Amino acid sequence: MALRIDRSIVKPLPLFSRMSDSEIDLILSHASSSRAAQGETVFVQGTPANHFFLLLNGRLKVTQVTPDGQQIIVRVVHPGDLFGFAKALQRTDYPGTAHAAAESLYLAWPTSLWSFFVEQNPALAVSALQTIGNRLEEAHTRIREMSTQEVERRVAHAVLRLAGKAGRPEDGGIRIDFQISKQDIAEMTGTTLHTVSRILSAWEDRGLVEGGRQKLLVRDLTGLSRLAEGEK
Amino acid sequence: MALRIDRSIVKPLPLFSRMSDSEIDLILSHASSSRAAQGETVFVQGTPANHFFLLLNGRLKVTQVTPDGQQIIVRVVHPGDLFGFAKALQRTDYPGTAHAAAESLYLAWPTSLWSFFVEQNPALAVSALQTIGNRLEEAHTRIREMSTQEVERRVAHAVLRLAGKAGRPEDGGIRIDFQISKQDIAEMTGTTLHTVSRILSAWEDRGLVEGGRQKLLVRDLTGLSRLAEGEK
DNA sequence: CGCCTTATTTGACGCGGCGCAAAGTCTGTT
């Protein structure tokens, strides 16, 4: 709550790109900023959605638990992403749980302001629509992959997406820039950690990636892409 | 293009619920209405998204074809649903193909008006957000099911959703109110028509449903629900 | 530094469900 957020921090984000300075200032004036240490929880599935958020820095995983105890990762939240906007989904509670996969910094607004902002600020409405629209398209992509592709290809796609969204170039390749376990990858692709472990081991033998405890380094991006496209 | 659309036809739709009469009239004045006969195509995947639509009557299936020729059903469009609003997804082409599963009546607007409408009309923006939000949630539900449930439960859920959205009470049970093939159900649940056929045959033996060529009647809703919840 | 927890690896095994194939059935058409 302490941090003062300067306009310049959020201005480059697509969400704010079409807003005037005064509009941005107005919105920021209602925000509170918070920090979440690695592993900390930002909101919990099923609790009242009192706030919606914008991730400034770090990385979050949003998970859902099914009634019978199975868990899936709904998505990974990257810097610049809105998250927890349950109101837009016509919900009063959070459909998932968000916790920090790395030290994270985010802004929070009371949910009650969502409609106000959107109605007050057409540019925000359009941005928000595009944000959710993108998310919808990602979800469809995932459905398509799960429907039609075997596990190895799905894992390849998931890793490629992570590399694109959270990849940091490193001497040996592209480092996934936050802690990610095989279990996480399994929950992102609809398989088991055992299968993921086997697949990554095989890839490691072929020099495509390099694993480690909660670590992942992509060595051969094009090789992995070929694999994702279905070539053996 | 000929039909005149009266305000009263669209007014009950949630999309328009928060709009004034004059706003509705303005929007309708830009719409053209069309009819699609059963089997006819409304738009094709990959073609420029020149229009967005609202289904007034009938039923559409939106499909996607993967590069390697696999097909999935992205969703079924029910009366009152917006569809083909690629603009909101930041796309210039349609990500899928829509064709009529039954005789359908719909409105069409030039895509170029989308931003205009949304910015001009905050209530529409909020409605559209909720519409897409709902769709996103549906997609997540589907992902969750595909990740964690075996085929039979997924099919049960799919049939229950159809019954809810497109069910017409009939003396023997609930009739799915449009032509739907096993292939369709397979593409909605990420399996093959063979498996769907087997599952429905088994259900028919147990008196849960009654099948037919492109027909489906749900006989025992609660029994099917139990099955969907995981009870054998 | 050694213990404890958590993540990972690997093997063995079995099965759900997919691929393949062929027969059966319904509907619209000529």
Next chain:
DNA sequence: AACAGACTTTGCGCCGCGTCAAATAAGGCG
């Protein structure tokens, strides 16, 4: 009425991948 085309059913064999089990490794912490 017969035919063609589309949809459905059903059997069979195989295999990808989930399940079960157990060993190993890597950090974190006192």
